[in-house]
Amino acid sequence: MPPQHDPSGRDAATGAPGTPSPRTAATAPAPVRFSEEPGAAADPAATRHRSLATVDDRLHVGAEAVTLATPEGFATVRFAEAAEVLAHPDGGRVLTGPDGVRVAVEPTLYAMLTPERIAALDAALSATAPRAALRTAPRAPEAVPRPPAGEDPRGSALSSRTRAPAPARTRSRGRTAGLYLACLAVAGAALAAVRTTFDQLGAAHPHYTVAAMFWVLTAGLVVVARDLRNPPKDRTHVPRWWEMGDHFRR
DSSP states (O other): OOOOBOTTSBBTTTOSBOOOOHHHHHHSOOOOOOBSOOGGGGOTTSEEEEBSSOTTOEEEEOSSEEEEEETTEEEEEEGGGOSEEEEOTTSOEEEEOTTSOEEEEOTTTBTTOOHHHHHHHHHHHHHHOGGGEEEOOOOOGGGSOOOSTTOOTTOSSBOTTTOOBOOOOOOOHHHHHHHHHHHHHHHHHHHHHHHHHHHHHTSSSOOOHHHHHHHHHHHHHHHHHHHHHSOOOOGGGSOOGGGHHHHHHO
16 A cells, blocks of 8 residues: 555655655645745735735735735745646646745735736746646645635624624614704805804904804714714624725735
8 A cells, every 4th residue: 555644744654754746735734934034025015915814914925925924923935946837727826945945826815816916926937936846636626725605705894803793784763763853953064154254254354263163063963973983883884994904905
């Protein structure tokens, strides 16, 4: 019987470390080897992709390297130095560097990894590391990495911190009545603000204190009406200010 390989990469016959098969290499977790070198994260032209499984992880795909940015550091594989590139028919790519660092480029695990961007990655790999590419057999559906249970691959209605579906918006009758009253109050305050403002514009010695108070009151009533229109909910889905660049780069 030919020797078998277990998932740990050890030869079943000798117990010595062996060479993992392509299937094992594709499904094994990436080594935890991070550095301070940003790699593709420092490339302004690199595309950034939010992880659908881990809140703070970002995948940077550049013209010369891919980098997984985490709070622990950066894991980078440069195309010209890639020791192995597994290309799955479903669009997943697994790049392994000479130091054993493995970065998985999985469209099912990162937002906005479109077929066009995978094609651009393949073109860059073909130009720099054609010998490292290895086409694999189609993966079984259960072998394709997926976000944790309950995740939406599009990430459209999920909280960015809790990764839980956003609660449905409901409005009671009392809140609806309060919303209509708030709208009437906004209209009245805005009308008073406009009237007092124009009255002061035509005065010999204008005083805009009262007009400013009406404008502030109008703004406050607008905020109240907005909160009445949108019931309180988990606001952790609001992007943090340092993540706003991800939405503009898409």
